[in-house]
Amino acid sequence: MRISTAHFFESGKQNMHARQADLMRVQNQLGSGKRLLSAADDPAATQRLIGVDEALSRLGQFERNANAASARLSIQDSLLTSASTTLQRVRDLVLQGRSGTLSNADRRFVATEVRARLEELVQIANGTDANGDYLFAGHSGNQAPFILSPGGAVAFVGDQGVRELPISDERRIADADSGFRVFQDIRGGNGRFSLLASSANAGTGVVDAGEVTDPGLWNGRSLDVVFTAPGTLDVIDVATGTPVATGLAFSSGTALDVAGVRLRITGDPLTGDRFEIRPSQATPVFDTLRRTAEALEAGFSDPASQAAFNNAMNRNLLDLDHAIEKALEVQTSVGARLNAIDTQQGINEDVRLQLETSRSGLEDLDYVEASIRLNQQMVALQAAQQAFVRTSGLNLFALL
CATH class of the missing domain: 1.10.287 (Helix Hairpins)
Structure with a gap:
């Protein structure tokens, strides 16, 4: 050759x-x-490395989401603590204001603080996160969710949306709660129904919160308790206008069991006085504070107006208790979510370490073997x- x-x-x-x-x-x-300088060095290892890098990238995003959610939830937790403190102070003011030892002038001073607490609560409900987004506005984070009018009425202009952030492939966490849930969607009365004294009552009857004794018999009906004569009353089904019971004897402070509910009326109702049993409706906490201030400002001047005042303050006290319970309920939910984030971050860190180990095994160079190859x-x-x-x-x- x-x-x-x-x-x-x-x-x-x-x-x-x-x-x-x-x-x-x-x-x-x-x-x-690095062992792999190009995909041609080891195509199979390169493909696996791409999968590991994608998984690590997702974990990085999960970590950022978890930190963002934790920061917002921590601020919300602080705001809810402030709201509970404000509401507890208003509750104390209600107890102080309904005391018979105060004059109407004294009650007006109490009302002034209640209105100040109302403004304070609106400020809390319009709290923002570190980026200036309103926490309780739902998806409308760029505008304040609550607007206070000069008369004390508060309008909710946010929405009920909840933003959820993924913190793992299988788990999402709500990073805040809608203001509707926290401050608006609060059951009035005893949670099942509200007992209201008619504004036209002329007697001195004061009604308690009442309770449901037979849910099937009551069945969520609206009922009117109407005094037809001294010591005598009828119970009317509002929807049908038909009597549920007639000619019932009344004694001040004695339990009245009728149509699956129990209530007590103290004092001396007059003929024509009416007490209304209505299924509980959502009662915004701001309305409760406004009603409290208005009742304190009005005061009373005679036994009938004193009974109306006592009925109003009893109702407000009951609604305040539900508002405090709601704040605690949401705060407990926030705490559970914060704990869930901490737990998931620990799991994610373990997964990240495993992926980093796999990545190192695929990509990192064995210096001893490489030195031998160099020689x-x-x-x-x-x-x-x-x-x-x-x-x-x-x-x-x-x-x-």
Whole structure:
């Protein structure tokens, strides 16, 4: 077989280039500390590495979401604590204001503080996170969810949306609660029904909160307790206008059981006085505070107006208790979510460490093995160079 001089030199050059490329590759690996410098180095490992990197990227986003949710929930927890403190103070004011030892002028002073507490509660409900977004506005975080009018009425202009952030592939966490849930959706009365004294009552009857004794018999009906004569009353089904019971005897403070409900009326109701049993409706806490201030400002001047005042304050006290319970309920939910975030972050960290270990196994360089290969490649390059030099000197002219 004849080999041309040109072919011989080209073959030697390519061989030395190949050895130099192998040596440079090992040097680059040692310099970077990475085994995989390109997908061609190990296609299967590269594919697995892409999957690991994607999983690590998701974990990074989960961590950012968890931190953001934790920050917002911590602020909400603080706001709910402030709201509970404000409501407890208003409750104390209700107890103080309904005391018979105060004058109407004294009650107006109490009413002034109640209105100040109302403004304070609106400020709390319009609290923001570190980015200036309103926490209780639902999806409308760029505008205040509650608007206080000069007369004390408060309008909710947010929405009931809840933003949920993923903190793992299977778990999402609400990072706040809608103001509707916290401050608006509060059951009035005893939670099942409200007992209201008619504003037209002329007697001194004061009604308690009442209770349901037979849910099936009551069945959520609206009922009117109407005094038809001194010491005598009828119970009317409002929807049908038909009597449920007639001619019932009344005694102040004695329990009245009728149509699945029980109530007590103290005092001396007059003929025509009416007490209304209505299924509980959502009672915004701001309305409760406004009604409290209005009742304190109005005061009373005679036994009938005193009874109306007592009925109003009893109702407000009951609604305040439900508002305090709601704040505690939501705060408990916030605490549970914060604990869930902490737990999930611990799980995510364990997963991250496992993925980092897998990534290291796929990508990181074994320095001992690479150093051995470096020496081997240097020897191979030197051998190729020496072989080329020796063989290139073999020609017929050297024998002449």
